[in-house]
Amino acid sequence: MTANAEIAVEAGAGIAPVSRNARPLRLITCGSVDDGKSTLIGRLLWDTKAVKEDQADALERDNRNNQNELGLPDFALLLDGLQAEREQGITIDVAYRYFSTDRRSFIVADTPGHEQYTRNMATGASTADLAVLLVDARAGILEQTRRHATIATLMGIRQFVLAVNKIDLIDYDEATFDHITAEFRQFALSLGVTDVTAIPMSALLGENVVHPETSSMPWYSGPALIEVLELATQRTAQTVGFRFPVQRVSRPNESFRGYQGTVAGGSVKPGDSVVILPAGTVANVKQIVTFDLVRNAAVAGDAITLVLDRHVDVARGDMIASIDAAPAVGRAFEAKLVALSAEGITAGKRYWLKSSSRRQRVRVQPKTKLDLTTGQWEGSENLPLNAIGTVHLDFDEAAMFDPYETNRNTGAFILIDPDTNNTVAGGMTVARTTSIDGIDGGAERNHVLLSLPEDLADRLMASEAYASLRDHIEIRRTSGAQAAAILHELEGD
């Protein structure tokens, strides 16, 4: 029976194009206004035949005069879904477009280029595997290019395509292309990004987008955009520790009690020892239940129902995690934020924080703000709309996080303003901090300086708790009197 099933799978896989079976690659396109972003996306949809005849007809009906010089429809009209955008001729929100080749399918988050829409870019980037940065070959790398690359990197994107567009307008000049590419690579390195593919491109003429172009650019032997997209890697959270944020408790009858949720990291199988956070209770996994069958394993991304071997207290918002690699639990964390609302983020204000299925009260203290022109983090007490900054999070009750770098699912959160119910920030946790870390700033170095009497300092350094914080805490030995003086000074303000 099992053998039959396996054969059936293989036969089935042979029928459909590969692209239908694999998870789509998610990408985001960024560029300044008029760099050709709409033209590029339109070109991708058009050349992969994602635009259907009736949609093309509707375009023509809409605006007969708006065809471009090649007699193709104005792609921007195809993309700009909302009437308000059509009227203003700008894209003001994130839209998701679909296209596919025989090898892979794609979802592109189409986000606007205007500076004031950083928040939309952050939204699109939050789920993307790869970013395509457009530059106008005539203008080269702009501040906006750096800004977009920085935001994309912050949101966890590590693969970039630099699309040097409108190459036709600079006579396919190799030297200019090389110059732009070198400048960007250097900047990307400063962000820690090494995976950059630069492509000379004419979105308008369709050169090096889906179809490779050699005659006009014999000097370029690299891939067309679509090839890079077909080969790009996708993020998974399967290699980290088991994480299972509980969404709901299922109790259909007296004999069944299961915890429903989606595996947010690692994998799980019956018999595994787990810890329920924040309580810290321990249990073993008894069963993994799904509608189709009782399974012998589940991995990151799977929506399952988990049954434990004993009766323990588990509620929505709790996290079930592997016992030997649990996330950090604490009341104070450090995080990076993107401010998404016009009111900005106010120092000391209490917000709702939602991460996975957990919602709790938090006080937010901005520390620094990223200057997107210089790339420097500068001290700041508040974060206006579209600003990116580091903050301290102080919780009333214990919170659980992984660093965003290790696990996007359990490191990401949103802030909700309790007065308006609006989502006002997207956040990424960096590390847990101790509540005494307010004593000395140094947040930009992700570092805490403790001034302690000598005997206390020695005891702390020998403790186990300190071992895990060694990278973040620097201890300065002082006399008891000196320590008291420092404390007194602090309490004064």
Add this chain to the structure above:
Amino acid sequence: MSETKPPLDPNLKALESEAIHIFREVAAEFERPVMLYSVGKDSSVLLHLARKAFYPGKIPFPLVHVDTGWKFAEMIAFRDRMVAEFDLDLIAHTNPRGKLENVSPFSHGSSVYTNIMKTEALRQALDAGQYDAAFGGARRDEEASRAKERIYSFRTPDHRWDPRNQRPELWSVYNGMIRKGESVRAFPLSNWTEVDIWRYIQAENIPIVPLYLAAERPVVERDGMLILAEDKRLELLPGEVKRDETIRFRTLGCFPLTGAIRSNATTLDDIINELETATVSERQGRAIDRDEAGSMEKKKREGYF
């Protein structure tokens, strides 16, 4: 539930898991969720996913079907069969004012008709149940204004959608906080494409209304659309002739407003093949989208799903 069913491919599995996640999240966060059930293929998938999400428990919310009175007869028969088979808590609602005033797509035109029998009727049904969250089967690949729809789509107390003022939605962290009277429309199928829907229906063996599969059926051609000529209320206009053709439907709505396509696709495999080589989009057969560009957005702002 058969043990020999091959596992889903990674794409469908990821889409399925995401939808189940959304179902559970909404069910846990809202007090009075409801599912909009339109009997079409997307609704069939939605229903299947809801059953999976809450297994081994039952679906913990009712289903609402806005019945305009002008649905295909086969849709109503299918709906009633599903209700019986899966023991569903289904509320069918028809706008009483529309019924009283005999509002029909013929007498009132598609725009007025849609507004009264669909948009207004939906609002009535949602108000009556005081629902604070309503699941729908909309997909972002369907239509341009849908491409910007959130997974949790916020609605004012009078069910309006303001596309200029949507909450940002990052990662898969959804903001379900609302005030009394406000509500959210939740779209678990946001990231699915039409082909995904059909491949999933095939893989999971999900029952669908037979009208999706090609067969010889009586039709008349009107305004460039092929209208099914089975219902007695359809009066032939001068010059129109009823004839049998091999047709099927890509979407199902009200029979006078839904055009059939000429097709020989009698199996799910055929449909998937047809779609992969299709040159027109799925809403092409829908009269209501064609009134003017931006018409779907306008209807949605007013509370249409």
